[in-house]
Amino acid sequence: MAHALGHERIRIMKNPARKAAFVMTLIIALWLRAGAGGAQQADQAAVLKSVDAAVSYRFQNVLGFTAIEHYAVYRGGDETHAVAKMTVKDTYKKGAGKEYTVLSQSGSGVVVHFGLKPLLENEKTINLPGNVEQSWFNTTNYEMKLKPGGVAKVNGRDCFVLDVRAKREAPNTIDGTLWVDAQSGMIVRLDGTATKRPSVLAGPTHMMRDYINLSGFPMASHARAESDSMLIGRIVVTIDYSDYHLQLRENK
Numbered sequence: 001m002a003h004a005l006g007h008e009r010i011r012i013m014k015n016p017a018r019k020a021a022f023v024m025t026l027i028i029a030l031w032l033r034a035g036a037g038g039a040q041q042a043d044q045a046a047v048l049k050s051v052d053a054a055v056s057y058r059f060q061n062v063l064g065f066t067a068i069e070h071y072a073v074y075r076g077g078d079e080t081h082a083v084a085k086m087t088v089k090d091t092y093k094k095g096a097g098k099e100y101t102v103l104s105q106s107g108s109g110v111v112v113h114f115g116l117k118p119l120l121e122n123e124k125t126i127n128l129p130g131n132v133e134q135s136w137f138n139t140t141n142y143e144m145k146l147k148p149g150g151v152a153k154v155n156g157r158d159c160f161v162l163d164v165r166a167k168r169e170a171p172n173t174i175d176g177t178l179w180v181d182a183q184s185g186m187i188v189r190l191d192g193t194a195t196k197r198p199s200v201l202a203g204p205t206h207m208m209r210d211y212i213n214l215s216g217f218p219m220a221s222h223a224r225a226e227s228d229s230m231l232i233g234r235i236v237v238t239i240d241y242s243d244y245h246l247q248l249r250e251n252k
Helices: 002-014 016-036 039-061 109-126
Strands: 062-075 084-093 097-107 142-146 152-154 157-166 174-181 187-194 205-214 217-229 233-248
Touching (some): 039 157, 039 174, 062 217, 084 109, 097 109
Antiparallel strands (some): 217 233
């Protein structure tokens, strides 16, 4: 058998076309073996380490910021005509949390009073010291697994894709997908379903949020939340963020 294989190898090497095909087959086989081996685990560990480092780096160095947030609420299948709108100034201070100043509001007073204003109060609670750490997208709060397929493009950025599962159930934690910058580990996009409904009247909430790189830190640029229930129907809330002003730690 070995003798026959030896003759076959000689015959292949004497034929240039067969030789090229034989070499390509070996290259592909070696590449597949490398992808199926322990390299994936090593890459995953490195990616998760960079995600944790990026979260910590942002917390340590962003001492405060202000931003303008534009909220819009849509009902049913119409995402063109908002039933209510609100524009607020968001002021964050490390160690103190967030404060919101309403700049303008329009549309349904009921939706503003019972929908948007409680949403802002909930954001204030989430961002209080001692609470905000529980909402971070890191390995302390989430089980994370690197998805196969390599780098994906999101908003023009090379990203690793992670499957994330929250370690605790809360309206502001999700089970879903996280895209992180392949170079820095900072969050670029999240997409998933809230692990806990905000109330017994609401249906499961699907959430997504995009982030931009601002002075080396991830800051939200657009968010969308959608829920549906038999009682109140389909509700979509969008948030657009603009006019950031960061206060950074010196010599960061």
